[in-house]
Amino acid sequence: MKTISVVGAGISGLATAWQIDQRLRGSGMDYQLRVFEAGPGVGGKIGAAQRDGFLCEAGPNGFLDSKPSTLALCEELGLSDQLLRSEEAARRRYIYSRGRLHELPGTAMAFLRSGLLDPLGKLRILGELWATPTAPDADPTVAEFGRRRLGAQAAARLLDPMVAGVFAGDPERLSLTSCFPRIAELEQNYRSLIRAMLALQLQRRKHSPGAGPAGPGGTLTSFAGGLSVLPETLAARLGQQLVCNAAVQEVSRTPTGYQLNFGAGRPPHDCDVAVLASQACDTWQPLQALDAELSAILQQFEYAPVAVVGLGFEQARLNRQLDGFGFLVPGEESRKILGSLWTSSIFAHRSPPGSVLLRTLIGGARAPALAALDEDQLVQLARAELSAVLGIEAPPVFIQVFKWPQAICQYTPGHRDRLAAIERRLALLPGLFLTGNAYRGVALNDCTQNASVIADQVTGFLHAN
Ligand SMILES: Cc1cc2nc3c(=O)[nH]c(=O)nc-3n(C[C@H](O)[C@H](O)[C@H](O)COP(=O)(O)OP(=O)(O)OC[C@H]3O[C@@H](n4cnc5c(N)ncnc54)[C@H](O)[C@@H]3O)c2cc1C
CATH class of the missing domain: 3.90.660.20 (Protoporphyrinogen oxidase, mitochondrial; domain 2)
Structure with a gap:
């Protein structure tokens, strides 16, 4: 029988466990899946x-x-x-600037009329068309990228609050490429964000003529009963496979896989595959004895x-x-x-x-x-x-x-190098996987997308070994 353990019952751990279960059910493989959560309930940040x-x-x-x-x-x-x-x-969003709220402009006309930037700040945005492009292997901060491409005022009044809204972060200390990979990609592909926006708008009109302007990245979606409906449903589907009040204190190697140790009061649990879906700040310690180098990289992640x-x-x-x-x-x-x-x-x-x-x-x-x-x-x-x-x-x-x-x-500069270093360490630890919001996106969509990617890797590993 193959045994799989997932550590952490936030959305990352629950969705990964569910996807693994879905892929293995009916595959003919004899398996046991367990999700271990430190707290008394599920959902992590969702509640x-x-x-x-x-x-x-x-x-x-x-x-x-x-x-x-x-x-x-x-x-x-x-x-x-x-x-x-x-x-x-809710499509109407405001930025507080110089003593009052300014509506975030959704169209070019609204932007021209808006008092959020002064005339020079608005004119400077046009300079984006000729701004020095980011070198392909550079890892600029969000602030440096913003000032270079859009000017100091737009960087301070448009990009900075966006960074506060998504990462609660400081744009001077965050990597553009790791935090906003889509923006980095558009700049690389079109050499200008304005050119990219115009090209994408044209494509949208071609494919869906008559469509109105798209909202800022789609429509925010939840449930009438609140977002907890999602983790609670996942937990109910996982049923007895989910174990709460089980904080993993140490992960060690066995001849065939890994052992999760919980300290006094709960026996250790052996498994062929261990997926750690806890935050990096909660993961480095349990991994310290197993792989000091991997643990040291995870310890560098800031929250x-x-x-x-x-x-x-x-x-x-x-x-x-x-x-x-x-x-x-x-x-x-x-x-x-x-x-x-x-x-x-x-x-x-x-x-x-x-x-x-x-x-x-x-x-x-x-x-x-x-x-x-x-x-x-x-x-x-x-x-x-x-x-x-x-x-x-x-x-x-x-x-x-x-x-x-x-x-x-x-995601501070150097994040993608840290991810590459993690991959190199994991290559030496077959059957060990890391997922969660520390690595490839903090949004719920990133967590659920990564769940599918990891579930594919886990099932691939189980079939091959
Ligand atoms: C205030 C706030 C607002 C946000 N707003 C949005 C938003 O509107 N939209 C959006 O898309 N994203 C938003 N996010 C981001 C998003 O909520 C998180 O990135 C996501 O929920 C993280 O899920 P996760 O499962 O990776 O981690 P977590 O939710 O942190 O779950 C990790 C789980 O692991 C458990 N754990 C830790 N250590 C151990 C251990 N040793 N053994 C066993 N279990 C352990 C923890 O108890 C926890 O349950 C927001 C985040 C915050 C904080």
Whole structure:
């Protein structure tokens, strides 16, 4: 009998285990699959607090439907009819700059009219057509790439908040190629992002004439019951194969594979294949005795902390309509938050009738110490910032704080070299696989896509050995 262990029941581990199970079921192979999760429940970063009619997500609030992997997983699980698309108004996104909110322009005309950049900043963007291209083997930071191609102002007011929104990161310390591979690819293929955008728009019109402008990367999608529906369904399908409260402390080699050690209270578990789907910051230690070099590479991965402060208010006590996705704050502003997402305007039924729900993000690589404040201080800080930006003075009717000391992996320059070094070490450790948001994308779509890739590699390995 072949034995497979997956460590970690976040979306990466659960989706990988499910895909392996799907491929092996009916293949004629006799196998035993186990998923070991350190915590009492599943989902990792996915979770929510639900009370008094509010549903406040702890981490991600959705995935984009512009990539197929998570949608396909939902389809396989029979969840397609439970999917919830974001409201039309959520296409409107704001950037806070110089004392007020600016709508992120979605068209060239809106861009020209927008006050987000001054006339020189707008003109400089045209210079993108002639900007010095990135050398093929260079690994620029997002900030350097942005300044070179789009100018300092656009880099600070457009790229920087995007980096805060996706990575809670510092653009001066993140690799463009590893964080935004699509942008790097477009620059390489078209030698200009403007040229790439025009060419892609032309292609879209050719293939679907009459189509309107595409939203920013698709439509955010979740479930009426919140994103937890996905990991909970996966857990239910895996059934007895899932073991919670089982933190792997050490992985060691056996003559035929690996042994997972849990410390006192749980016997070790032997397996032919071990897939580690825990964050790199939780993976280096269990691997230290097995392969010190691999462990040392994983130890270099940096994480940014984030605190999420969910606040509910009575709509009638606000003096503005929350008519969009929310706002992000560029680092050049002297504000103390990364941004605020207007949850109840993004998805229906996230707050009771007559109320609104906002999730304010604090900390990130920009201000890690703020993410470590205690809950009362975080609520005070979020309220003060929402008062300054949105004029909200009303007392909240719902409060929920989530703290993620290691929220999001930061793909710093050298990331792709580290991935190559990891691959070289794994080649010496047949049957050991690493997956999760530390390596090839932090979005849920990346995690589910990697799950299929790893499941193919695992089943290939099992059939060959
Ligand atoms: C605040 C926030 C907002 C986000 N928003 C979005 C969004 O809107 N859209 C989007 O696409 N992405 C978003 N992301 C990113 C996305 O949520 C994550 O990248 C993704 O959920 C990571 O999943 P994972 O399974 O790789 O890791 P995790 O969710 O971290 O899961 C890892 C699991 O491994 C377990 N584990 C760790 N060590 C061990 C051990 N030794 N033994 C056993 N188990 C162990 C942990 O307990 C955990 O359950 C957001 C992230 C954060 C923090």
